[in-house]
Amino acid sequence: MKTEIYGHFHPDERQFVDRAWDWVTAAGEYHESKLTDFLDPRQGHILHSLVNRHPDVIVRLEGGHEGAERCRALIAPDYRELDGEDMEMKVLAITSGEQKFLALEHGDYMGAILGLGIKRSKIGDIHVLADGCHVVVTADIADYLTMNLHGVHKVNVSTEILPLSSLRCSETKLEMMDLTVASLRLDGIAADVTRLSRSKILAPIKSGRVRVNWKVEEDPSTALKEGDVVSLQGFGRFKVLEVGGLTKKGRYRVQVGKFV
Known part of the structure; x- marks a missing residue:
């Protein structure tokens, strides 16, 4: 069965596919429930696709707010009612009296928490606010964070x-970029967004450091479309917002938003 499943996923995803299928079979065959740590959207998609292969299993994904990017999953036998289940999440509220605090960014908070030895999977979405930061975390690490997190950058x-009911969400901030490109190829658009040459952008793509919609993409010629989210390790990520008409010279007008 796993061999059949593997054909649908990138080789780098097989370890997660193995774990997720174990969760699904444990729920379906042995009536066990599993509450996962936070999954990224790609992992959530994989889990959903595996649950759909088993007629006796259901899953609930929850990240603390509607539209959450990172979610915990509760996998259970289909006779369970999951809507009222505790997903064991808390909000870590971070504040400071220092003026420099207002300049802190998403990556600063992430780095400070990971620097305490916390695994990325224990952290959900990070909301940078005008007066602080709200971080969704698994309940089991909440006390540890309050005792040990005393500085950020x-x-x-x-x-x-x-x-969780006190969570305040931040709006996604995008730096808008209007491009004209010869094609909708991944390498061409990524090169323009990162201001790297076409030859230099090939290295991270071919080495598996680029993801399209959270899935590893190693083919530079992959065509991007509206709504695609592209992340480049070390260079941030961007979203293709609009693919417009062609210019007189036959180039595509593309608007992208770079996450800031």
Whole structure:
């Protein structure tokens, strides 16, 4: 069965496919329930596709707010009612009295938390606010974070654990870029967004450091379309917002938003 499943996924995803299929079969065959750590959207998609292969299993994905990118999953036998189940998430509220605090960014908070030895899978979405930061975390690490997180990027901070109902979400900020490109190829658009040459953008693509919609993409010629989210390790990520008409010279007008 796993051999049949593997054909649908990238080789780098097989380890997660193995774990996810074990969760699904345990729920379907042995009536066991599994609450996962946070999954990215690609992992959530894989899990959903595996659950759909088993007639006696259901799954609930929850990230703390509608539209959450990173979610915990609860996999269970289909006779369970999952809507009222505790997904064991808390909000880590981070504040500071220092002026430099207002300049902190998403990556600063992520780095500070990971620097405490916390696994990425324990952290959900990070919401940078005008007066602080709200981080969705698994409940089992909440107390540890409040006891040990005292600084973010050399800024002294205070922390508090709040219930999920107190979560405040930030708006996604995008730096808009209007491009004209010869084609919709991944390497061409990524090169323009990162301001790298076409030859230099090939290395991260072919080495598996580029993901399209959270799936590893190693083919530079892959055509992008509206709505695609592209992440380049070390260079951030961007979203294809609109593919317009052709210019007089036959080039595509493309608008992208670079996450900031």
